[in-house]
Amino acid sequence: MSRKLVIDPVTRIEGHGKVVVHLDDNNQVVDAKLHVVEFRGFERFIQGHPYWEAPILLQRICGICFVSHHLCGAKVLDDMVGVGLRSGISLTSTAEKMRRLGHYAQMLQSHQTAFFYLLVPEMLFGIEGAPEQRNILGLIEANPELVKRVVMLRKWGQELIKAVLGKRMHGIHSIPGGVLKNLSVQERDRFLHGHDGLLNMDQIIEYAQDGLKLYHEFHEKNRARVDSFGVVPALDMCLVNDAGNVDYYHGNLRVIDQDKNIVTEFDYHDYLDHFSEAVEEWSYMKFPYLKALGREAGSLRVGPLARLNITQSLSTPLAQAELERFQAYTKGRANYMTLHTNWARAIEILHAAELIRDLLNDPDLQNDQLILTPPPNAWTGEGVGVVEAPRGVLLHHYRANESGEITSANLIVSTTQNNQVINRTVRSVAEDYLNGQAEITEGMMNALEVGIRAYDPCLSCATHALGQMPLQVSVYDAAGELVHERQR
Amino acid sequence: MNASAEIAWPRLADFDRPDALIYGIGNVGRQDDGLGWAFIDWIEEQGLCPQASLLRNYQLLFEDAELISHCSRVLFVDASRAKGLESFAIERAQAKMDYSFTSHAISIPSIMATCALCFQRQPEVWVLAIKGYEWELQTGLTALAQRNLQAAQEQLHPACATEST
Numbered sequence: 232m233s234r235k236l237v238i239d240p241v242t243r244i245e246g247h248g249k250v251v252v253h254l255d256d257n258n259q260v261v262d263a264k265l266h267v268v269e270f271r272g273f274e275r276f277i278q279g280h281p282y283w284e285a286p287i288l289l290q291r292i293c294g295i296c297f298v299s300h301h302l303c304g305a306k307v308l309d310d311m312v313g314v315g316l317r318s319g320i321s322l323t324s325t326a327e328k329m330r331r332l333g334h335y336a337q338m339l340q341s342h343q344t345a346f347f348y349l350l351v352p353e354m355l356f357g358i359e360g361a362p363e364q365r366n367i368l369g370l371i372e373a374n375p376e377l378v379k380r381v382v383m384l385r386k387w388g389q390e391l392i393k394a395v396l397g398k399r400m401h402g403i404h405s406i407p408g409g410v411l412k413n414l415s416v417q418e419r420d421r422f423l424h425g426h427d428g429l430l431n432m433d434q435i436i437e438y439a440q441d442g443l444k445l446y447h448e449f450h451e452k453n454r455a456r457v458d459s460f461g462v463v464p465a466l467d468m469c470l471v472n473d474a475g476n477v478d479y480y481h482g483n484l485r486v487i488d489q490d491k492n493i494v495t496e497f498d499y500h501d502y503l504d505h506f507s508e509a510v511e512e513w514s515y516m517k518f519p520y521l522k523a524l525g526r527e528a529g530s531l532r533v534g535p536l537a538r539l540n541i542t543q544s545l546s547t548p549l550a551q552a553e554l555e556r557f558q559a560y561t562k563g564r565a566n567y568m569t570l571h572t573n574w575a576r577a578i579e580i581l582h583a584a585e586l587i588r589d590l591l592n593d594p595d596l597q598n599d600q601l602i603l604t605p606p607p608n609a610w611t612g613e614g615v616g617v618v619e620a621p622r623g624v625l626l627h628h629y630r631a632n633e634s635g636e637i638t639s640a641n642l643i644v645s646t647t648q649n650n651q652v653i654n655r656t657v658r659s660v661a662e663d664y665l666n667g668q669a670e671i672t673e674g675m676m677n678a679l680e681v682g683i684r685a686y687d688p689c690l691s692c693a694t695h696a697l698g699q700m701p702l703q704v705s706v707y708d709a710a711g712e713l714v715h716e717r718q719r
Numbered sequence: 720m721n722a723s724a725e726i727a728w729p730r731l732a733d734f735d736r737p738d739a740l741i742y743g744i745g746n747v748g749r750q751d752d753g754l755g756w757a758f759i760d761w762i763e764e765q766g767l768c769p770q771a772s773l774l775r776n777y778q779l780l781f782e783d784a785e786l787i788s789h790c791s792r793v794l795f796v797d798a799s800r801a802k803g804l805e806s807f808a809i810e811r812a813q814a815k816m817d818y819s820f821t822s823h824a825i826s827i828p829s830i831m832a833t834c835a836l837c838f839q840r841q842p843e844v845w846v847l848a849i850k851g852y853e854w855e856l857q858t859g860l861t862a863l864a865q866r867n868l869q870a871a872q873e874q875l876h877p878a879c880a881t882e883s884t
Contacts, residue, residue, distance in 0.1 A: 379838065
């Protein structure tokens, strides 16, 4: 009797999806997929809106990585009005640094949310831990001091986002050709020195290392499991600068293989020449891949693990020291261990904090040259923007008519880029945990979720999903009869 | 920091103090989900509770545990679709980890429990739940929700009932 296991929806990810695992008569895994079954379609309803509304509207896709969408959209608008990096007319240094400051604050925020609220409960209580304990509320009861530090860290990040972008969520300050405001000395000092009940910068750097300490303790105790869980080879991709180091705001897209050979590197404006997308009837999420290599060989991993596989170095000292440890672990080869994504994420929390410190100490942020005026007849009506969102490469592409109304929009979000690799991870974990098992336990189901959660997938972004369902697990036999069901 | 004299049944005037917070939860882009914000709008328009902090948010966040740790008295105002609720209800909330957390939503009792565990504070928290009926992507309250909002306003601030008659 073959069986089908359904986990619907996956918990503690942004948005909702379900996992279906097919087992044969001997309870061997024959297939496993992440189904994404909800749809909203922001690309369609932005059509007809004035082009300048796009970075404001499209960031509403998400309540977590809205800054990434906002800045990505702003970069598209720079292209459209004929200024910015595509045109060879750079934004003012103050404008670019303000955007970067907001971007790094978002990186700090989003990674902390994923790491401490969604992932740490697994580290502390174990994959097989009781579900009622294995969550943030269990963490609060077990370690309130840690959660207090995380709350204070997140509050600081939220206030910084508000200072830079105008609002705690869904900011408004990035506009075509620049930004609407700089950072006053008073605002800067508030974050550096910790006025108004905020942490100061030294505390931020200290607290930002909590994630790494937790990760290393967890890794030390569970080395074999962490290193063997969901090992999934794939090409890695991220934005790099001229030195070959990750640049979270701008650069070329670089793709590497396991030996860190450069498979391809290109200007993201030419993405249509390089990418194709496969469609499956069982998911609203597409499957991007490199055209030249085909879907199987050309699927990509993006996000923290990919970035730290690709980058030669990090520009801040504490993060650089940890990067050296991270890269030495795989002896210089690319790291494909899914749970090491959480190590990479913890390094990026620290790196973001250090980058923010450096920017806050940069007097350029107090300059008032904020917006470039486009030269006459510079309007191009089309633009492409890419940033490194917390979850990986995020791409926006808009076209507008001569009246400035958007005629088409294409969004390829990080979770979509990771779709194929996430599905491979689901398959790998299913084989390791479900093969030959007569009964499906809570711990086995959660192992599948842990594999998915390592990518911190945002299905809201990837499909623009809405809504919430209870968790239900159903097992069917080959005839479609329900033989086992669990509900959370 | 506990309130020095706890109240049996609150009036809006009980929240007119510097260490009080009135917090509207909801989304004005989803019809009656905007009830919480509409209540805050009304307080501002009427110039009520000038000493209290007023806040609107789409949803509660864990950071709100730190926020309410600075308060002695808090009033959360939210729309409700509870079947048993006829118009509105005001109830004293109790701290409790209820494990309903997702990254999109956390309950008021869980925020209070987080506040107690992480910040060792337990403010006096009240919840004003106002019945709503429609939740589609549209601005504006339904007539029934508007009626419930007015009833809640009159209950918490009887002077406005007198003014409107």
